[in-house]
Amino acid sequence: MDTLRWQAGTLFLLDQTKLPFEEIYLPCHSWQDVRQAISVLAVRGAPAIGVAAAYAVVLAARSLCQKGGDTPFLTALEAICQDLDAARPTAVNLHWALTQMMACARQHEADGAEAVTAVLEEKAIAIHEADVAINTAMARFGADELEKLGRPLTLLTHCNAGALATAGVGTALGVIRELHRRGLVSMVYADETRPLLQGARLTAFELMADHIPVTLITDNMAAWTLKTKGVDAIIVGADRIAANGDTANKIGTYGLSLMARELAVPLYIAAPASTFDLSITDGSQIPIEERNHDEVRSFRGVAAALPETPVFNPAFDVTPHENIRAIVTEKGIIHRPDAVSVPAFFQH
Numbered sequence: 001m002d003t004l005r006w007q008a009g010t011l012f013l014l015d016q017t018k019l020p021f022e023e024i025y026l027p028c029h030s031w032q033d034v035r036q037a038i039s040v041l042a043v044r045g046a047p048a049i050g051v052a053a054a055y056a057v058v059l060a061a062r063s064l065c066q067k068g069g070d071t072p073f074l075t076a077l078e079a080i081c082q083d084l085d086a087a088r089p090t091a092v093n094l095h096w097a098l099t100q101m102m103a104c105a106r107q108h109e110a111d112g113a114e115a116v117t118a119v120l121e122e123k124a125i126a127i128h129e130a131d132v133a134i135n136t137a138m139a140r141f142g143a144d145e146l147e148k149l150g151r152p153l154t155l156l157t158h159c160n161a162g163a164l165a166t167a168g169v170g171t172a173l174g175v176i177r178e179l180h181r182r183g184l185v186s187m188v189y190a191d192e193t194r195p196l197l198q199g200a201r202l203t204a205f206e207l208m209a210d211h212i213p214v215t216l217i218t219d220n221m222a223a224w225t226l227k228t229k230g231v232d233a234i235i236v237g238a239d240r241i242a243a244n245g246d247t248a249n250k251i252g253t254y255g256l257s258l259m260a261r262e263l264a265v266p267l268y269i270a271a272p273a274s275t276f277d278l279s280i281t282d283g284s285q286i287p288i289e290e291r292n293h294d295e296v297r298s299f300r301g302v303a304a305a306l307p308e309t310p311v312f313n314p315a316f317d318v319t320p321h322e323n324i325r326a327i328v329t330e331k332g333i334i335h336r337p338d339a340v341s342v343p344a345f346f347q348h
C-alpha cells in the first residue's frame with residue numbers, strides 16, 4: 001500500500017481521512033486537488049506533504065504551459081508555490097520541497113516552460129525516491145541507538161510517523177519496524193492522538209498490518225502507561241526542528257516530554273534533514289497551525305460538545321530541546337540536541 005503514487009501524470013493519494021476502514025486512492029489532476037488533499041489531511045505527515053507538494057508543482061507547471069497567459073511562467077509558478085506553502089504552515093518539509101522545486105525551475109528557465117515542466121517532473125520523482133532511502137537510513141541509525149537501551153523494548157509513540165506519513169517505512173515507525181525486524185520490540189503503546197486520531201486510525205493500523213505488537217491508549221492514559229508499563233523510550237516524528245533542537249510535532253508531544261522528564265524515560269525524535277529549519281534559532285519562532293474548531297467539537301460528524309462551545313485547536317506544540325535525549329536523522333544521531341550540537345552536526 002503506497003501513501004502516494006505518481007502514474008501517467010496524475011498523483012494518487014491514499015485518502016487518510018478514510019483509513020483504517022476504507023482504502024481509497026484520491027486522484028489529483030491539478031495542483032488545487034493536491035492543496036485541498038493537504039488541507040484536509042488526506043495526505044499528512046511532514047515528509048509525505050513535501051513529496052505531494054513537489055508533484056503539485058509539476059501539475060501546476062503543466063497547467064500553466066497549457067493555458068499560457070500574460071504572467072511570466074516562473075512568476076505564476078512562484079505564486080502557486082506560495083499558496084501551496086500556506087496549506088500547512090508548521091511542517092517545514094512542505095516549504096523545503098517547494099524551495100527545491102522552484103530552484104530547479106529557475107535553473108532551467110532559459111530552456112522554456114515545456115522543458116522546465118519535464119525537469120520538474122524528474123525532480124519530484126527524485127524527491128519521492130530520496131524519501132524512501134532516507135527513511136531506510138534513519139531506521140537503521142535509530143535502531144542501532146535504541147538497541148543500546150537493552151531488550152526487549154517497550155516503546156510509546158504519538159500521532160503517526162509511519163509509512164503513511166512518508167514515502168518509505170516512516171521515521172519513528174521506521175525505527176520501530178527495524179527494531180522489530182531485529183526481534184527487539186516487546187510492545188508499542190500508541191496514543192490515539194486527539195482530535196483527528198492519527199494514532200488510533202493510522203499507527204495502530206500500520207503496526208497491526210506488520211504484526212508488530214501494539215496497544216492503543218487514549219492520550220490521557222500516557223502518564224500512567226509510562227509509570228506502570230515499564231516503557232523504555234518514547235519515539236516520535238517531527239514537523240519542524242529549530243537550530244537549537246526545539247521540536248514542533250503533533251499536539252501532545254510537549255506534554256509527553258514533560259511526563260518523560262519526570263519519569264526519566266528518554267524521548268527520541270526521528271526526522272530527516274529536510275525537517276530542520278536552521279534559519280530559526282529556537283522553537284518560539286515556529287508557526288503553529290491552528291485548525292478548524294469543529295475538529296475538537298466533533299469527530300466524523302458525531303458531536304462531542306455543543307456547536308457553540310469555544311475551542312482552542314493548535315495542531316502542533318513545541319518540545320524544548322532539553323527534554324529530548326537524541327534526534328535520529330538519515331545522517332546519524334544528534335545526542336542531547338542544543339544550539340551548538342545541531343548546527344555542528346550539519347556542518348560536517
Ligand SMILES: CSC[C@@H](O)[C@@H](O)C(=O)COP(=O)(O)O
Nearest residue numbers: 044045046161165171237238250
Ligand atoms: C514522519 S511524520 C512527523 C510528523 O509530521 C507527525 O508526527 C505529525 O505530527 C503529523 O501531523 P499531521 O497533522 O497528521 O500531519
